[in-house]
Amino acid sequence: MVLPLNVLEKSLNKRISLMLKDGRSLEGKLVGYDDFMNLVLEETEETKEEQMKKLGTVVLRGNNVVTIVPK
Amino acid sequence: MVLPLNVLEKSLNKRISLMLKDGRSLEGKLVGYDDFMNLVLEETEETKEEQMKKLGTVVLRGNNVVTIVPK
Amino acid sequence: MVLPLNVLEKSLNKRISLMLKDGRSLEGKLVGYDDFMNLVLEETEETKEEQMKKLGTVVLRGNNVVTIVPK
Amino acid sequence: MVLPLNVLEKSLNKRISLMLKDGRSLEGKLVGYDDFMNLVLEETEETKEEQMKKLGTVVLRGNNVVTIVPK
Amino acid sequence: MVLPLNVLEKSLNKRISLMLKDGRSLEGKLVGYDDFMNLVLEETEETKEEQMKKLGTVVLRGNNVVTIVPK
Amino acid sequence: MVLPLNVLEKSLNKRISLMLKDGRSLEGKLVGYDDFMNLVLEETEETKEEQMKKLGTVVLRGNNVVTIVPK
Amino acid sequence: MVLPLNVLEKSLNKRISLMLKDGRSLEGKLVGYDDFMNLVLEETEETKEEQMKKLGTVVLRGNNVVTIVPK
Structure with missing residues (x-):
């Protein structure tokens, strides 16, 4: 069985994409x-309604995250 | 009695469908x-307003899940 | 006094209807x-805006449930 | 002092009315x-937008209740 | 320092007004x-959009309360 | 480092302004x-959509507070 | 691995930008x-719908924060 935190561990230093509760x-x-x-992300890019913004390092509160997709 | 986590255990390596709070x-x-x-899903497909998207591996925060339906 | 979990215990293997937070x-x-x-339901039917859908076995997160009505 | 749970205890087998978060x-x-x-209610009647519906026995999740009014 | 629960203690048997999350x-x-x-209130009056309604005794779930104002 | 509760301690008996979740x-x-x-405030004034109202003493549930600004 | 709280520790006395749940x-x-x-911020500036406001010192409830971006 693959625990959810295992997927995060294996994704360290790899790119992931996140869907947040606020869309x-x-x-x-x-x-x-x-x-x-x-979560802590680096070289982060935010997309909202087709617009992209570079954010660099981002700390994310877990309770705002809906899905985490490793790339 | 069938505990909710038992259903998940029996569904391991099988396809399930989820309804999330955000629709x-x-x-x-x-x-x-x-x-x-x-939850951790593989070969995941997302459907929203009739549109389908392939997502691959997905980690899902449990508090965003409304219903889990084993296939 | 009838504890809420007692009602669930007595309703095992009987049909119940649920109202969820999302309507x-x-x-x-x-x-x-x-x-x-x-909760774990079997032979489940979902109704939304007059439309019915058969779902089979369903695991439901308790925090999405508003009311539980034994039939 | 009257603890909130005392009011529930005194209301056992009496009619109460509830306002839920979903209106x-x-x-x-x-x-x-x-x-x-x-809560567990019996001989329950639901009212929404002037329409009344008989529900019989109902289990209610406490976090959906706003106010409890003993009759 | 005045702890929030101290204010409630001092307000026992006095009238207070509450603003709830649902307006x-x-x-x-x-x-x-x-x-x-x-909270447990007696001789309660509810106001919503300029309309007043007498409710008598009311048990209120704390997580629905925004502000408590002693009179 | 300044702990959030330290700021509250230093702000005792001073005026603060709060932004609540409901606007x-x-x-x-x-x-x-x-x-x-x-929180417990005294000599409180509420502002909503440009209108000001004097409230006197107010007990505030912390989970409704977004930001606290010492004056 | 960089723990989320480590990023906050390293950001002490540096400027960060925050996105809150209320936009x-x-x-x-x-x-x-x-x-x-x-969080405790100093020399804080709030932006909402293109308008900027100086707030000075601000205490922020963590559950209202979506993303934290060190500058």
Whole structure:
């Protein structure tokens, strides 16, 4: 069985894409996380309604994340 | 009695479909879960307003899931 | 006094109907539950805006349930 | 001082009316509750936008209840 | 320092007014509360969009309360 | 490092302004708080859509507060 | 691995920008935080629908924060 946190561990230093509760999408390199699924991304790009914005390093509160997709 | 987590255990490596709080539907092969009903799906397909998108591996936060339907 | 979980226990293998937070109604045979009122239904039918859909076995997260009505 | 759970205890086998978060009103005989204020009602009637519906026995998740009014 | 629960204690048997998350206002005599700020009011009056309704005794779930104003 | 509760401690008996989740703003003298950031204000003024209302003493549930700004 | 709280620790006394659940953006110097990701900012500026407002010191409840971006 693949525990959800295992997928995060295997995705370290790889790019993942996230769907947030507020409808925004983020894509970035996962460099860290904790047990609450709070995440740290680097080289992050945000997409909202077709518009892209570079954000660099981002700390994300886990309770705002709906889906995490490793690339 | 069938505990909810038992259904997940029996559904391992089988396809399930999910209804999320934000109205999206996901279908994929369940490959893992934890006690919070965070889920790991593979070969996932997302459907929203009649449009389908292939997502591959997906980690899902349990608190965004409304219903889980084993196929 | 009738504890809420007692009602679930007595409803095992009987049909119940559920009202969910997102406005959907489900009706099915209750085959299991846990302390968080996560539920397992079988032979489930979903109704939304007058449309009915057969779902079979369904695992329901308790925090999405508003009311449980034994039939 | 009157603890909130005391009011529920005194209301056992009496009719109460409830206002839910989703705007529905329920009225029924309180036959049980637990520490989370999950409730069991019997001979329940639901009112929504002037329409009344008989529901019989209902288990209610406490976190959907806004106000409880003993009759 | 005045702890929030101290204000409730001092307000026992006095009238308070409440603003709820769903936009309703309640005014009544505070006769009890618990550590979760669940409240018991008596001689309660509800106001919503300029309309007043007498409710009598009311048990209020604390997580629906935004502000408590002693009169 | 300045812990969030330290800021509240230093703000005791001083005026603070609050932004609530429901869009209301409150300004008042902070006279108390607890570990959940439930707050007690005195000489409170509420502002909503340009309209000001005097509220006097107010107990605020911490989970409705977005930002606290010491004056 | 970079834990989310490590990023906050390294960002102490540096400017960060925040996206809140209610759509507001804040930018300020991070001077403190706690385990719940409650934050203390100084020299804070709020942006909402293209309008900027200076707020000075701000205490932020962590559960209102979606993303934290160190500058």
